Amino acid sequence: MNIKEYIELLFTDYTLRTITLGTAILGAVTGMLGSFAVLRKQSLLGDAISHAALPGIAIAFLLTGTKDSNILLIGALVSGLIGTFWIRGIVKKTHLKSDTALGLILSLFFGFGMLLLTFIQKQPNANQAGLDKYLFGQAATLVESDVWLMALVSGICLLVLLFFWKEFKILLFDADYTKTLGFNTKFIDVLITSFIVLAIVLGLQTVGVVLMSAMLLAPAAAARQWTNKLSTMVFLAALFGAFSGVFGTAISATQNNLSTGPVIVIIAGVFVLFSFVFSPSRGLLFKQIRFIKNRRDLQLHKTLTFMFHIAEDHDNISHPHAIKILNNFHGYTRGTLQKLEKKNFVKLDGNMWSLTEEGYKTASNLYNQQNKTNE
């Protein structure tokens, strides 16, 4: 199937369209909120919340006996929120560090959830099969009403974000200072956290408990590489998330056996990898290139300065000198000499070199310039 056919299929095939829309919206909202989690250094939070949601799903099923995804997700939401606020409580009331508290809640809730799931599976009568889809997600079970719910929550989330943008930003940067300005930091904090919980719970059906936190972190981590502006970062994270959803769905739809959730997460991971290597300002590739270039320039400058000090002692700065006298100098190689000639800083004539007017000027300003760029 080629791309054109696939796009046609997108518009005609109901299931494919639903799943694509759903994963795109999910990717966008988790990417957006994930930026906040990443900037607050709460990377584990997503993991803890998604795992804490599992027992809620099981209990909701046990109580109601239905497999209606909305009811199960309400269960997930409740236990996710309980887990999250227990984490806050533990950190506040005890000496435990926040990663300890996160890990503790994560494994306790997840263990309890698994216990309940196996209990449910052992029951003879129940139509239990299918609850374990929340472990790894099953995008194929998305229906239109699920997508509407996601769209609604994302819309509200976006509005709140725009509304309290200033408050979110300052809290993320400097919480103590925010408090002294008279803002209720607890309210802002609870608002952010609640939306993160909501977004994660919405994603459980599609991506699953185990991989959900990657949806939160990967787009944000990738976006951070490309910009130094918070609004751009949040926007890019949403974009990367949405694209991961669309591409992931496309790949899993065309390669029959791949399940959607993991493919989406892998695509998001590719975004991260690509960003870490290729981003112009923070990427490894350009950092390395800049490093090599700087080192070369340094060698060049060292040689030029050395020549400058020799030429300085003569009345005529273009007085020729033997290349031999450079041999004792460390920065010097044949290559640097040729490069200096190419830049018109020196003239070569057989075994002799001489500094040009331009080379002399550049060399005498070298130190000053470096001062300036350092400022």
Next chain:
Amino acid sequence: MIDNKNKATPIAVKVDDLTVAYNYKPVLWDIDLEIPEGVLMAIVGPNGAGKSTLIKSILGILKPIAGSVSIYGKPYDKQRKLVAYVPQKGSVDWDFPTTALDVVMMGTYGNLGWIKRPGQKQKKEALEALEKVGMLPFKNRQISQLSGGQQQRIFLARALVQNASIYFMDEPFQGVDATTEIAIINILKALRKAGKTVIVVHHDLQTVPEYFDWVTFLNVKKIATGPVKDIFNDDYLTKTYGINYKVSLQK
């Protein structure tokens, strides 16, 4: 000028019976403190004396076990807009995606209140504050690409923008060079001249008499507080730092 500040001077900050503990062990013990309006005051004391803790509990960042704080006779909660804060530089992540101007702008958020966005007026104020601390050329710099001293000046500018009456600063001279230190102290002296009260956690004992007119010695308990010329002497220094303080003075 300082001399005519007699009994008539109002009390800007009053701390009563303040006791603060992190993990049950008190790090500040029963602090009573009155800071008159218009002084430039140093808080001195050894590492771990509780200087940062004192400022944080006055500003309501930490919750004390006991005690109260009033600003011009009213509870701090009602007087927040009169108070500005320069935190210790290391208290935030400077890799946050934002620019110098944007950070300074945050100083205007308190007066703006909830939801309202900063506009041209706030931007102008922020630019003026950047100018005052000599950081205007760096206004669009990503904050992680500023040197430590420049970051410190950004924090100072952010507090200046608040246009407060009382300024609390936690080690504003930390890691700044001599030129910047003079620039900063000149700004602080200008604030005092404008009738503001400035309270500074300070580590360099040698410069205390030159920079400040008021001093508080702190080491878990309040040792003394008053005019530098009256109480900045060996007696109180020894009480605060122990007998070894002379070593640190000579350095």
